[in-house]
Amino acid sequence: MRHLKQEFRFKLNAWTASSLIIGLFLFLPMAEVLWHLTSPAENWEHMRDTVLGRYLKGSIILVLGTGTLSLLIGVSTAWLVACCEFPGRKIFEWLLILPLAIPTYIAAYAYFDLLDRLTPLLIWVRTNFSQDAMTWLSDMMLYPVTIVVLAAVLYPYVYLVARATFTQQSNQCMEAAHTLGHGPYSTFWRVALPMARPAIIGGVALVIMETLNDYGAVEHFNVPTFTTGIFRTWLSMGDLQGALRLAACLMALILLFLMLEKWLRFGAKFHKNSQADRPFQRYKLGQTKAGLAILCCMIPLVIGFLLPLSRLTYWASLTAG
Numbered sequence: 001m002r003h004l005k006q007e008f009r010f011k012l013n014a015w016t017a018s019s020l021i022i023g024l025f026l027f028l029p030m031a032e033v034l035w036h037l038t039s040p041a042e043n044w045e046h047m048r049d050t051v052l053g054r055y056l057k058g059s060i061i062l063v064l065g066t067g068t069l070s071l072l073i074g075v076s077t078a079w080l081v082a083c084c085e086f087p088g089r090k091i092f093e094w095l096l097i098l099p100l101a102i103p104t105y106i107a108a109y110a111y112f113d114l115l116d117r118l119t120p121l122l123i124w125v126r127t128n129f130s131q132d133a134m135t136w137l138s139d140m141m142l143y144p145v146t147i148v149v150l151a152a153v154l155y156p157y158v159y160l161v162a163r164a165t166f167t168q169q170s171n172q173c174m175e176a177a178h179t180l181g182h183g184p185y186s187t188f189w190r191v192a193l194p195m196a197r198p199a200i201i202g203g204v205a206l207v208i209m210e211t212l213n214d215y216g217a218v219e220h221f222n223v224p225t226f227t228t229g230i231f232r233t234w235l236s237m238g239d240l241q242g243a244l245r246l247a248a249c250l251m252a253l254i255l256l257f258l259m260l261e262k263w264l265r266f267g268a269k270f271h272k273n274s275q276a277d278r279p280f281q282r283y284k285l286g287q288t289k290a291g292l293a294i295l296c297c298m299i300p301l302v303i304g305f306l307l308p309l310s311r312l313t314y315w316a317s318l319t320a321g
Contacts, residue, residue, distance in 0.1 A: 030251060033244050033247050033248050033251065034248065036241060036244045037244070037245065037248055039241050039244075040241065041239065041241035041242045041244075041245055042239060042241070042242070043233070043237060043239050043242050044241070044242050044245055047229075047233065047242055047246070051224070051229060052246075052249070054224045055224055055225055055226045055228075055229040055246070055249075056226075056249075056253070057224075058143075058218075058223050058224040058225045059212060059225045059226050059250075059253060060253075061143050061147075062143070062146060062147060062150065062211050062218070062223065062225060063208050063211050063212060063257070065143065065144070065147035065151075066147050066150045066151045066154065066207060066208075066211045067204050067207050067208050067211070069147060069148070069151035069155070070151045070154050070155040070157070070158050070204065070207045071158055071200070071204050071207075073151060073152075073155040073158070073159070073300045074155045074156070074157070074158025074159035074162055074200075074203060075158060075159075075162050075193070075196075075200060076296060077092075077096050077155075077159055077296065077297050077300065078158075078159050078160075078162035078163035078166055079162070079166055079188060079192070080092075080293045080296060080297060081093045081096065081163060081297070082162075082163045082166035082167045082282075083166050083184075083188075083192065083282055083283060084184075084282055084283050084284075084285050084293060085282040085283065085284045085285060086285045086289075086290035086293045086294060087290060087294065088294060088297075089293075092294075092297040092301075093163070095297075095301055096156065096159055096297060096300065096301060097156050097159070097160065098301070098304075098305045099152060099153045099154075099155070099156055099300065099301065099304030099305045100153065100154075100156040100157070101305070102153045102304065102305055102308050102309070103153075103216070104149070104150055104153055104154070104210075104214050104216060104217040105214075105215075105216020105217050105219075105220060106216075106308060106312070107149050107150075107152065107153045107217065107304070107308050108146075108149050108216060108217035108220040108221060109220060110307065110308035110311045110312060111145070111149055111307075111308075112220065114145055115141065115142070115145060115221070118141060121137075122134050122137060122138055125137055142221050142222060142223050143223065145221060146217060146218060146221045146223050148303070149217055149221075150210075150211055150214065150217060151207075152300060152303040152304035153304045153305075154207045154210050154211070155207070155300060155304070157203045157204075157206040157207050157210070158200060158203035158204055158206075158207060159203075160203070161199040161200060161202060161203040162196055162199065162200050162203065164199070165195070165196040165199040165200070166192060166196060169192060169195055169196070173191055173195070177190065177191045184283045201261055201264050202261070204261075205257070205258070205261040208257050208261075209254065209257075212225075212226070212227070212250065212253065212254055212257075213227065214227065215227040215228065215231065219231075226246055226247075226249060226250040226253070227250070229246050230243045230246045230247055230250070231243075233246060
């Protein structure tokens, strides 16, 4: 107890005091939600028995899918632009950030007709199987489409931190791995990726928070999540207390993911030991591998930025005409 008091007194300065005050102001909306949990909600038992499970399932599926896809895209593109040499690398280094400028609901609107193109498949399933099979497939297709749209615009959170970490990694570690007989592939998995793990997990945590917070894209694709449930309960049903309880469930889910992120990081930090350490020497890719690297960088850029921008520009020109 004495050590805790000493630590508290040592950390209690102007910076921590101002941070505490700001934190209290930020906590006020959450405190309001928690305060109203004691108030009766007319439709809560009905929602708990019918839609709460659907909201939880939809939110978890989107979090796992979007987080995993953003992780794959962000880490792979960051490794290519930071540690490999190929034509256009310097351009892709900043172009890959551009999808972050497209809001998720704008990206969802740009791909509004994507599900309509799958209608012939649904008709074929209904004709050859059953109406229930078509309904099940239609509901299941909502998730991969929404996951792709969300990951295409949210992966820069992972890309930025991974690229910064790969760029700052010590050349001595890479040379030691090369001396031990590790090639680029093995060096990535055994040296670079473990050293970048704390930063990458932080980037994925940001993607998860954005996914749970999203309303426009999930409402557009009609995916049942906590955010859509809160708005429907509040605005459509007029049940503010039920909406506040759903918000409390969402806060609990976010707290669970934050605790998981804290546990995965284990407080790990990696720093350079010397300011004079040489920068990392990039791997020079051959013609075939360079083409694959360009393709790997182009795919998320096209899906997350160029296609939405081009379609919106085209529709705007039609409206202006």
